[in-house]
Amino acid sequence: MDLRGGFTSRIGFILAAAGSAVGLGNIWKFPYETGQNGGAAFLLIYLALTFLLCYPVMVGEIAIGRKAGLDAYGSYQKLGGKKWGYLGLYGIICGIMILSFYNVVAGWAFGYFIEISFSDLLEEENYGAFFGRYVVDFWDNLIFSLCFMLITAFIVIKGVQKGIERASKIMMPTLFIILIALIIYSLTLPNAMAGVKFYLLPDFNEITIETLYSAMGQAFFSLSLGMGALITYGSYVDKNQNVLKSAATITVLDIAVAFLAGLLIFPLVFSQGQSPEQGPALVFVVLPGIFQAMGPVLGKLVGGGFFLLLCFAALTSTISLLEVPVAYFVDEKKIPRKTSVWALATLVFLLGLPSMLSQGAVEMFSSLPFYNGKSTLDFVSEVFSDISLPLGGCLMTYFIATRWGTKNMSEELAQGNPHYKGSFYERYINFTIRYICPVLLGIFSILIILDKFIGLDKLS
Numbered sequence: 007m008d009l010r011g012g013f014t015s016r017i018g019f020i021l022a023a024a025g026s027a028v029g030l031g032n033i034w035k036f037p038y039e040t041g042q043n044g045g046a047a048f049l050l051i052y053l054a055l056t057f058l059l060c061y062p063v064m065v066g067e068i069a070i071g072r073k074a075g076l077d078a079y080g081s082y083q084k085l086g087g088k089k090w091g092y093l094g095l096y097g098i099i100c101g102i103m104i105l106s107f108y109n110v111v112a113g114w115a116f117g118y119f120i121e122i123s124f125s126d127l128l129e130e131e132n133y134g135a136f137f138g139r140y141v142v143d144f145w146d147n148l149i150f151s152l153c154f155m156l157i158t159a160f161i162v163i164k165g166v167q168k169g170i171e172r173a174s175k176i177m178m179p180t181l182f183i184i185l186i187a188l189i190i191y192s193l194t195l196p197n198a199m200a201g202v203k204f205y206l207l208p209d210f211n212e213i214t215i216e217t218l219y220s221a222m223g224q225a226f227f228s229l230s231l232g233m234g235a236l237i238t239y240g241s242y243v244d245k246n247q248n249v250l251k252s253a254a255t256i257t258v259l260d261i262a263v264a265f266l267a268g269l270l271i272f273p274l275v276f277s278q279g280q281s282p283e284q285g286p287a288l289v290f291v292v293l294p295g296i297f298q299a300m301g302p303v304l305g306k307l308v309g310g311g312f313f314l315l316l317c318f319a320a321l322t323s324t325i326s327l328l329e330v331p332v333a334y335f336v337d338e339k340k341i342p343r344k345t346s347v348w349a350l351a352t353l354v355f356l357l358g359l360p361s362m363l364s365q366g367a368v369e370m371f372s373s374l375p376f377y378n379g380k381s382t383l384d385f386v387s388e389v390f391s392d393i394s395l396p397l398g399g400c401l402m403t404y405f406i407a408t409r410w411g412t413k414n415m416s417e418e419l420a421q422g423n424p425h426y427k428g429s430f431y432e433r434y435i436n437f438t439i440r441y442i443c444p445v446l447l448g449i450f451s452i453l454i455i456l457d458k459f460i461g462l463d464k465l466s
């Protein structure tokens with residue numbers, strides 16, 4: 007354990023895991039998913055699923071990692087036998103593929119930071135058109151996402167304690183402060199209340215099967231669940247830490263940032279007379295407007311600051327995405343950390359090129375004939391995150407239910423939490439992991455696969 011390093015304090019682990027959770031998923035993806043899926047109704051379902059289903063899944067993942075003290079592959083193998091190791095590998099592959107497109111979007115955020123701070127982005131008249139031009143610019147995208155990957159690699163090379171923990175400690179609190187300041191400003195804009203209504207007053211007619219599984223996929227992605235990231239981070243956690251409390255703090259922090267991001271974006275969307283359903287472009291189209299309205303000096307300062315923080319939030323997530331396969335190569339293949347990091351960073355970057363070119367730059371990647379004409383970025387993101395993460399959660403809970411056993415999990419969770427055994431929490435977590443999660447997540451996964459590849463409307 008000592009050779010692998012570990013988190014130095016409870017707060018260090020919480021910040022690093024919350025840093026993994028809080029990222030583009032909260033500030034970029036959550037608002038556009040909410041916008042596309044009916045607003046407040048989506049938010050409500052998202053919150054319910056997060057507390058009822060995702061929290062136990064998170065506790066289970068951390069428990070597996072802390073018990074085994076290894077990477078995702080090694081942990082499953084150690085606790086479940088050789089075959090279960092494949093479930094760890096499944097997570098590692100998801101991590102690599104998610105990072106490949108995540109790094110492209112992080113590159114956009116990085117590019118916006120540069121364009122606002124050092125160029126004339128705030129003088130544009132139409133941000134929709136600007137974004138459209140921006141994402142097809144090959145060289146900008148290449149350079150910015152390459153920079154992002156390099157910074158991620160440098161931090162991961164430094165290892166858990168020095169790199170990951172220290173980076174998270176500074177970035178998270180600053181992000182909160184700037185978000186709240188921007189929300190206060192945005193709520194004063196004309197027609198802002200229409201956005202608040204859309205976001206907070208649910209219309210239950212809007213709920214469909216798609217709302218349910220989109221919220222599920224979003225919750226898994228946002229909390230970094232279903233691919234062993236928290237098994238890996240859990241393996242660096244001390245035995246005297248209270249896993250239940252840490253997981254609760256991480257969940258609440260993650261939800262808080264997503265909720266605040268929505269509260270910032272929707273008043274802006276409505277005050278600018280935009281559509282909430284624009285998809286992945288949403289925050290890149292809507293946010294520059296607020297910075298423009300602040301005037302050239304303040305706008306540059308606050309806008310640049312915001313996108314810089316978005317980059318930081320993305321960075322603590324890319325770090326954790328890269329750490330999952332790196333831990334595998336270090337623990338299982340005994341390849342030095344530095345070599346593993348450079349090899350994987352190169353691989354991930356190359357795998358991301360088709361996604362990078364899929365926003366109109368290269369037709370072949372922009373419209374996939376076997377995937378309803380959607381882009382490669384959509385394909386990779388939907389297959390490896392929306393579909394694979396809930397499926398990974400289903401298999402992980404099935405593993406605890408049928409192989410490792412909820413009894414062993416309870417033993418592990420009781421360490422650092424002497425009152426756990428026999429408590430309501432224990433019964434709740436065990437029941438959810440044993441019965442609810444495998445079944446419900448299994449059903450969700452089948453529905454998503456059918457819908458994405460065949461179309462649920464065509465089946466009915």
Ligand code: PFF
Nearest residue numbers: 027029030031227228230235
């Ligand atoms: N949770 C991150 C976000 O919301 O941006 C994305 C992510 C990080 C997903 C790490 C999965 C993961 F293992």
